[in-house]
Amino acid sequence: MADPVVLEEVSYAFGEGELRRAVLRDVALRVMPGEIVLLTGPSGSGKTTLLTLIGALRAMQAGRARVLETELAGAGEGQRRALRRRIGFIFQNHNLLGFLNARQNVAMALELQAGLTERERLSRADAMLASVGLEDHRHKPPSQLSGGQRQRVAIARALVGDPGLILADEPTAALDKASGQEVAALLRRMARQRQVPILMVTHDPRILDMADRIVTMEDGRVVPALPAG
Template identity: 75%
Template sequence: MAQTCPVELHNVTFAYGEGELRRTVLRDVALRIEAGEIVLLTGPSGSGKTTLLTLIGALRAMQQGEARILGQELAAAREAERVALRSRIGFIFQSHNLLGFLTARQNVAMALELQGGLNEAERLARAAEMLSAVGLADHIDKLPAKLSGGQRQRVAVARALVAEPGLILADEPTAALDRASGQEVVHLLRDLARRQGTPILLVTHDPRILDIADRIVAMEDGRITQTPSPSA
């Protein structure tokens, strides 16, 4: 198990629509992400980055090809298996998508409620600890509406990391943030993931954050065009 790499894709092809409207967005994609590796996925709009991310995140059913994510074969996975896999992946979206009626701490604790073995006090303690790690120790009991955009995205980072996922998938996490907050968020994400040894696949257009990557993968027209070997 420990030797298996977290993300392994072979010949993944994916199309939307039926018949004449069928539009192929991924063609024979192969991708490997090693344990602890931080990979940036770039490319123009419509190049298939987001579709690839949703397939790896088990948010969509596979069509063709093979994918093994955190040891789970996706090609023939049932819905329940995909749901179970998702709980082992940390997601960070363009917008924070926090639940507006829960405080920062309760939002983070939601990621822990899916696991047994922790009681409410332990969940809240872990969530508070994680929020301190993203620099929000003074804001744990605030509702998202009372936080700035950068702070909300940091709560989202804490939520993605708190359950110690085996993989983090992020889609343009800096898109809605100014330069300084964006830098702060991705560096936090990188540092925390490094400490947990969690690999990250991050889709971005933002040239300002390329420096956090171990490796940059570019996509165009549904294919991976350039895969430089890991710089580490």
């Protein structure tokens, strides 16, 4: 099985001319199947920009990147869009739609999958919500859920389409200690059960023990990885 993420000499900059500012410099990174990798480092070190490049949310500028066997260097918007459908995204602010209940928020992630009926989408959403412990909350809107519960809905939404990769950007930052550790443990368990690799940006020292590997970034570069724990 090919490694889900392989980056070589990836560089990226914002702006042009005198306003050009390098954000990533010759980044090399590899994520193996089923691996949980945490990206740490100071604010402004390029972590989130790197995540958005891997997630095909930005076009490559320099270097090579292969994500789920898709070459991103020179890829067009259509190729990037197809890749995004195979990636599960989890963000700090969960990005749930307030006018939909938990079940509908999760089912929405399946709307682009051809051949699924509405009943099938809702059934899969129910099963995924049950797997994250929210079976009894599936009809509640986000406003009636705690922060930890909303993030669990976001995890269910990211996983319901059986993605080949999970990308998470500070998913525990807005949570209290207990909820943050609960969400981290859930992500680890789901990744292990489904053998889905996770690449997570975090500043949260409480969840470092969930990782197989910790990668630190400084000034747009990846420094040697530290052993987890």
